[in-house]
Amino acid sequence: MSYRAPVSEIRFLFDHVVGFDQVSATERFSDATPETVNAVLSEAGKLCEEVLSPLQRAGDLHPARLENGIVRTSPGFADGFRAIAEGGWIAIAADPEHGGMGLPMAMATAVNDMMSAACLSIQLAPLMTQGQIEALEHHASDAIKELYLPKLISGEWMGTMNLTEPQAGSDVGALITKAEPKGDGTYAITGQKIYISWGDNDFTENVCHLVLARLPDAVPGTKGISLFLVPKRIPNEQGVPGVANGLKVVSLEHKMGLHGSPTAVMQYDGATGWLVGAEHDGMRAMFTMMNNARLGVGVQGIGVAEGAYQHALAYAEGRKQGRTENNSITDHADVRRMLATMKADTFAARAIALANAVAIDMETATGHADWAARAALLTPITKAFGTETGIDVAELGVQVHGGMGFVEETGAAQYSRDVRVTAIYEGTNGIQSMDLVGRKLMDGGEAAYRLLDEMEADAEAARADLPDLAEPVWQACETLRETTEWMVTKGAQDRFAGSVPYLRGFARVLGAHFHLKAARADRAGKHERLAAFYIHRLLPEHVGLLTHARQGADDLYALSMDDLAA
Ligand SMILES: Cc1cc2nc3c(=O)[nH]c(=O)nc-3n(C[C@H](O)[C@H](O)[C@H](O)COP(=O)(O)OP(=O)(O)OC[C@H]3O[C@@H](n4cnc5c(N)ncnc54)[C@H](O)[C@@H]3O)c2cc1C
Numbered sequence: 001m002s003y004r005a006p007v008s009e010i011r012f013l014f015d016h017v018v019g020f021d022q023v024s025a026t027e028r029f030s031d032a033t034p035e036t037v038n039a040v041l042s043e044a045g046k047l048c049e050e051v052l053s054p055l056q057r058a059g060d061l062h063p064a065r066l067e068n069g070i071v072r073t074s075p076g077f078a079d080g081f082r083a084i085a086e087g088g089w090i091a092i093a094a095d096p097e098h099g100g101m102g103l104p105m106a107m108a109t110a111v112n113d114m115m116s117a118a119c120l121s122i123q124l125a126p127l128m129t130q131g132q133i134e135a136l137e138h139h140a141s142d143a144i145k146e147l148y149l150p151k152l153i154s155g156e157w158m159g160t161m162n163l164t165e166p167q168a169g170s171d172v173g174a175l176i177t178k179a180e181p182k183g184d185g186t187y188a189i190t191g192q193k194i195y196i197s198w199g200d201n202d203f204t205e206n207v208c209h210l211v212l213a214r215l216p217d218a219v220p221g222t223k224g225i226s227l228f229l230v231p232k233r234i235p236n237e238q239g240v241p242g243v244a245n246g247l248k249v250v251s252l253e254h255k256m257g258l259h260g261s262p263t264a265v266m267q268y269d270g271a272t273g274w275l276v277g278a279e280h281d282g283m284r285a286m287f288t289m290m291n292n293a294r295l296g297v298g299v300q301g302i303g304v305a306e307g308a309y310q311h312a313l314a315y316a317e318g319r320k321q322g323r324t325e326n327n328s329i330t331d332h333a334d335v336r337r338m339l340a341t342m343k344a345d346t347f348a349a350r351a352i353a354l355a356n357a358v359a360i361d362m363e364t365a366t367g368h369a370d371w372a373a374r375a376a377l378l379t380p381i382t383k384a385f386g387t388e389t390g391i392d393v394a395e396l397g398v399q400v401h402g403g404m405g406f407v408e409e410t411g412a413a414q415y416s417r418d419v420r421v422t423a424i425y426e427g428t429n430g431i432q433s434m435d436l437v438g439r440k441l442m443d444g445g446e447a448a449y450r451l452l453d454e455m456e457a458d459a460e461a462a463r464a465d466l467p468d469l470a471e472p473v474w475q476a477c478e479t480l481r482e483t484t485e486w487m488v489t490k491g492a493q494d495r496f497a498g499s500v501p502y503l504r505g506f507a508r509v510l511g512a513h514f515h516l517k518a519a520r521a522d523r524a525g526k527h528e529r530l531a532a533f534y535i536h537r538l539l540p541e542h543v544g545l546l547t548h549a550r551q552g553a554d555d556l557y558a559l560s561m562d563d564l565a566a
Pocket of ligand 1: 161162163164168169170171194195196197198255258263421424425426427428429430431434
């Protein structure tokens, strides 16, 4: 079954649920008129349906491989990447000064959603490049911007991010890659990086690595980390790639899924690098890229959820089993439950991601601290809930297929295998949850309470016309508020012990808020019926989650490692 880009669903979310009108009303984004949004989403949708979607199986069946030190990519990927680049889709949100479209992040997010659904492996390439573009825009010198941004934006060059080392995964501060000043303004980078997505390819004329490393006088931990731009080929001043730099791909990982994306072990042997941002301030610059990528990875999950859902729905509509009115399994209550869960959760996760992107756009357009805090609060929720939704929906997709879900040729299993990594990379979902209850509640819960105030006011306003939906949403907001108050007053260990259920509980309630908005905009329509399903059947999960979140750490650590012995 081929993928159909959900353009009208995204338009509905923009117009009625996530407040995109606020973004297009700003001077900065006044170009994002309804006509432009329509044109961009339709064009991108066409690319995803016609060009990228056919690459999905090719990437799975013919993984990227390493031949004599050269990465050979999956069939059709070179043309797919070129089509993405030529359409301008790498740089929708990038600064027009260097060739970007300068459009809102919300539009880039919608396009990334569709590209992820069509072919996740290839979409990771522009995603990495987008993050690098944003990091360079904010932190690089003018000379680096002039030289690199036009090439990255046009897709002639590709960008990667290099944090992870064998001993430094979640604990980035443990990295040991060295950077030695060469006395000419450049640095010699030496060390090994592992799991580098799209560490190399055989179709862009250069690959630019953003590498975290330590200067000789660096203090231990994250405070001693600096960021360097290390190109595969060193460009001259005109941007023509010249001599090969001192780096190579040592091997590619054999993975559970995402086979079309080459995941590389990289060796840097005195490779020439250029500092991005100030010395020892690399994490600040890298965080620009990581925050971009965290939203982007959450959206990968949502895109895959959409793809898996469409796939399962088409199969279910054609599958006859048992006595049913429509002669298909869609008449069975449990199949209905699975399909409705998939659709309702995808809607909730997509609304959260788009609201996150709207907050980023409003921060960009107004510079207001409240929008910055809203974006920061929503980022770990988007990342973790978006990717969990991708995993859960893809898993349900396998189940809807019955035995054929376990057979590779239907493609249902591929969604499940491909999306699994999204909960792991770009900061595991456990780390996202700690970020939420740690850093993001460090303001005494102010940003969370401001959001809860809005959610409760909306539920209050909906009481008159939709009491059956408004009341449970309002109650759920109250429970989330109480749990947030609990979190804010507790020590780190107690908060961390409940962080994962807290994040999921938060997302559940936030999802209900967006479903309620959709129901109000589509009275007696499909969005009202989907909202009723979500609020009555999926929202109640928040009670268990938030109860779990408030248990503290004592009983967790009362279980000794001996108790846990196998
Ligand atoms: C396919 C793929 C692509 C990737 N692409 C890139 C890339 O392009 N660039 C890059 O730099 N990296 C990349 N990574 C690496 C990825 O970001 C790391 O795998 C991830 O950050 C987790 O690190 P780790 O594997 O060392 O796991 P660990 O850090 O060892 O974590 C193991 C488990 O312990 C938990 N844990 C660890 N520390 C804590 C803590 N303090 N508190 C609570 N729980 C904790 C984790 O949540 C996890 O469940 C990629 C990985 C994969 C598999």
